[in-house]
Amino acid sequence: MSEPIKELTTKERMAIPRHEMPRQEAMERRKNFFEVALGYSAEQAREEAERCLQCKKPTCIEGCPVEVRIPEFILALRSGDMPGAVQALKSKNNLPAICGRVCPQETQCEINCVLAKKGKPVAIGRLERYVADWELGQGVIPPELPPPTGKKVAVVGAGPAGLTCAADLARMGHQVTIFEALHAPGGVLMYGIPEFRLPKKIVLAEVNYVKSLGVELRLNAVIGKLFTLDELLDELLNEQGYDAVFLGTGAGLPMFMNIPGENYNGVYSANEFLTRVNLMKGYLFPEWDTPVKVGKKVAVVGAGNVAMDAARCALRLGTIRALEEGSELPEVHIVYRRSRAEMPARAEEVENAQEEGVIFDLLTNPVEIYGKDGWVSGMRCIRMELGEPDASGRRQPVPIPGSEFDMDVDTVIMALGTRPNPMVFTASGGLERTKHGTVVADEITGRTTKARVWAGGDIVTGAATVISAMGAGKRAAADIDRFLRGE
């Protein structure tokens, strides 16, 4: 690839079309769990980077919860200075290969891009992914660490909030141990988001980066059971306790609708379904031991990222089986009580799901699940219409009387949102929580109502985004550092 001969004019930059993300073809990708988005080539990345106008006051940064220096990394990228691009990116974001893949850029940085007003914003997320993948390809060089401060911090939960907080604290010279309940780190990145959207080797590479900073990772350690929060703070097996604790245990508790028939075989929480598929690699059964069962007609209830992921996993599992058996292709429905405009999922994933053949039943709400011999045999739904906006600003769906109808389904996956898992609070008082079960923490510092305990991510906000969890982890790390230095 050659250096640009001369600087382009603004007009020329604006004339370059936004580069589409190369993707596996829809019918093809239905048959596998490989990554859908293939990533830009060097050429495409360079050209897309040329579209950036390098605004004097970059509004894109304001949209980013961790304030990535966007114009700076894009400038380095297009000048051919890849290490410089990595440096600019990583000074704010410890996990860019993940964010480049799963952030809702369309509502954060890209919506704020000046080009968004005139048509198509710079594809910031795709460029971020390009730079991060380039670095992973090179072998990541850990930054130099300051001398140890002698302070010890326990981080509970190895999701994006915990990993980010741990990495930042380690880079400040503190000794950090992460306690993770599952047998693998990554949180939702590992158990929730599927391989085809976020390859697990990317997650593990980012985790290895955090470990390379000297962070100790203790897997299979359920706080509240193995150790209580108070034990972490006070003393642990005759050792001195930790000086501070950060809680990043997420919002892992599944919700059900509480309608009749929800315990029939064939009804899953999205958490169970996705954990079987992703963490336990159910799509590789019987090479891997954990099975996952999906029928020929699947209804996924909900329309967030979780619902899209569940639907697309079900579609893949069903398609692979149908091709093996030579039977009919599966039918996968998204059943959602509001309309398309209110769907909380990332726009790109809704598009991907639709392309792959997921059927959207909007303004539809389940009222009962039918069973036969213990297994799901159908689902009764009612049609909805949109009424007045509710507290969240979205128009409230209301049932249309007499509009009930039956859907012929054999599998139902409930993707209705999640709440914090209360296990971590066992036998440890002093932590104020809201009626939704989330922890009360200062928005800027992450401080909770319990001394020496900080919290951030989904445990505070309820189910949100990877980047907002990372932002909270970062802010808490900064405040923990201030506290440990006695400021």
Add this chain to the structure above:
Amino acid sequence: MYEILEKEIFSDVTKLIVVSAPDVARKAQAGQFIVIRVVDEGERIPLTIADFDRAQGTLTMVFQEVGKSTMHLGTLRPGDALASLTGPLGRPTEIEHYGTVICVGGGVGIAPVYPIARELRAAGNHVISIIGARTKDLLFWEDKMGTVSDELIVCTDDGSYKRKALVTEPLKELLEQRDNVARVWAIGPAIMMKFCSLTTKPFGVPTIVSLNSIMVDATGMCGACRVEVGGKTKFVCVDGPEFDGHQVDWDLLLARQRIYLPEEKLAKEKFLAEHQTCAR
């Protein structure tokens, strides 16, 4: 980590392992369980803690080889290590001074009943234990149960050892003979727990069972383990594993235990085919 220190073979299918897990042993209590993976590709399987030694930092588990994962576990020897071990999970047994209590252990369920009986006795209860198995070979820990029980009744379904009876028979007799039984614990296969609960119900004696539903994470995150107790949905891994047997919807539990039967069969056959050379 999680090294197997000892192994005992009770029968072709029933085995005991002692595993090193000091942190877990330090916290373990009667009635709790752990989740293990045998290998990295393995399932997460729950096993009830049959004994623990805080000083030695060990946990003892007894398991029956029913499917691929437990068969694989059965091939491990002292010196081998588990891929992972998580715990202690679930709520501990509510140990109190109740008076006279009956502890029923069926088959591999004898193992988890042991620490419960021991703790109940230590709390001053008069402990009557009933242990039973299909046949003599499947019976174990008669001696150990004897040391923690004031009275011990042993039976086999086929009469190959001691009394020929299902555990529900001596249970019923005891309840008829004595009106001071305050509580019953019944642990074993779901069907045995169901019939123990049906047996005690007319006598109005509270009956605690330890449910063995299918689990994935075992930390309350997925709901795979859900059951209905008293008409309400409960997660066995965090709300249990012990519940009031009179309130449990047994048919639902039994149905949900069968979800993956075809897959379990497939995995088992594949495992056996691959391990034929090991002459099992």
